[in-house]
Amino acid sequence: MNMKDLPDKELFTSGHTACPGCAAPIVVRNVMKILGEKTLVYNPACCLLVFGGTYPWVAWEVPYHHVAFENTGACATGMTRALKRMDRDDCTVLGMAGDGGTADIGFQALSGAAERNEDILYLMYDNEAYMNTGIQRSGATPFGAWTTTTPAGKVIGGKEQFKKDVAQIMLAHAVPYVATANLAYPADFLRKVEKAKNMKGFRFLQVYSPCPTGWRADTDSAIKLSKMAVETGLWTQWEADHGVVKINAKPKFTPIRDYLKLQGRFAHMTDEQIDVLQEWVKKKWERDEKWLGALSE
């Protein structure tokens, strides 16, 4: 599907209460235009639940469901299995969760659903922290980032650990489809969503989702930061179709310093910390190229 072929009809409507500049509603709008009306949506506790799923102003024009925080994989299992019992093979179940709900508290349910190869499209919108509760670090928060639980203190400045690579863990589950995607590459983004839609079984998409509020960045920076994340090598664009991997873009290795300086969450970082992160990017790419490359055709 081409950008210009996307239907005009909105299944995630205006009037939601996302912060200015948030990437998540852009992700949702476009994903829903591809998935269409025959989609059942599950959200765990996350920003998207609050800004799109508040009674009586629910922004979804499709069946919408929430139970709790740590169970997207399990609830989506219940939904997809029930649909099958009701002979409703024509519907897609979309579980859409943040990075905390996916990488951390929801990981068990995610892994269980993937191991059972449930017929679910799981979309992790990765804004690199618990934004809904007010910017706390998650397993997907990058090294050095300020959050309210990794403050820029006098002794310790920001997060001390590196970002957890959830997509690669999902690849190890040998599910039909795993991909990372990014709004700065819309054609690639739409292609991956459409590809995932047309498959059966467990499909996992990790989408880079800038949060100007939590990242302390300008509200018009989401797409720019998305592009820079790929160009610096911080974010690798790849996909695995039934275990066959393709790296979609080779980074230009532009200095991460340019990316970091646009975001207040990194403002406190020392030169040493930036060097550590720059070195991590290099190693990450070497590892991605070796590991993911070994699985390419």
Place this chain on the structure above:
Amino acid sequence: MVKRVVTGNYAAAHGAKISRAEFVAAYPITPQTFIVEHISEFVNDGEMDCDFVRMESEHSAMSAMVSAAATGVRTFTATASQGLALMHEILFIGAAIRLPLVMPVVNRTVAAPIGIWAEYNDTMPQRDTGWMQVYVEDNQEVLDMVLQAYRIAENRDVLLPMMVNLDAFILSHTVEPVDLYGYEEADKFLPKYEPHVHLLPEDPMAIGTFTPPEYIQELRYQTDAAMEASKKVIGEVNKEFADLFGRDYGGLIEEYRTDDAEVVLVTLGTVTSTARKVVDDLREEGKAVGLVKLRFFRPYPTDELRAIADRVKAVGIYDRSIAFNNGGPSFIEAKSALYGYTIPIVNFLAGIGGRDVFYSDVKLMFETLLEAASKGEAEKDVIWMSTRGVDA
């Protein structure tokens, strides 16, 4: 009628089968495991037409139950002890969004110390989740109550989930003759499932929204009102079941030889059977004792208990778990229900951690009650039976 000698766990699994549960999500835990093993056999042998998902935890099992029921199918799971504790968060949600889930719980002590025997400190702390709870006495009642649970839970005036609680090992692993009626009889009693909500694109609903305070208080009120309304439905379903199957469980409670009783003991679970024998023997001795089998803990039979208290001189409450520092949960409920009564109300704590409750223990409970009745007061409100370190 096909009487077969089966365990309580088999009876529970058979109940799920003939209730035509369409979706089962479960996780093994002693002493419940045989239930999911039997269901696995039914499904793999083609005897049970359901989608059985072997989940990766009880938390996920209950989550999948809630979402499958919200999508529009009849659901079943079973658990015990730690598994129920792990489900705790989701129990609230299943009840608050008014889904007719049915779940046998094989009552087992909650750690620490870790143990696998009967205690009610798994289910009783779930009192405020919005689930109905029935405690059963034998394996036939396990099966019959699984079937009745669907009828009660799915009633449009109720729409609340229900636990069917059976004692670990004493029922779960012990064989008894059970009338294992089949689909044909069950179908006459329990109609095909008609969901009251669904997640379907033709008629999109939002189930489980983020909700501001403007609406939550009314939702809580509605759940409370539904729990109250369930009392009538439980009675009606009991009667209809009795008419069809010939077994009348009495509804919220069962009274045994209470008509002219001076004292009654309120029991629940399998201790009831022992208490029946004690009552018979004491009656032989001319002692006016009676028994109240507390079947439902939620909804709670307040009116029924008050009607009994109107005509007796002392009430004893048996508890198989402790709400620390205030007696057992059943005792606390009874005291609340009997507010204003001046007769002695005595709590007997026994069988905790799965310790056997002997004939002699129950006899001592009745003797204590008779003494309290004659004096018009009890020496102690809360009595730890046969407990080391406690003065007799």
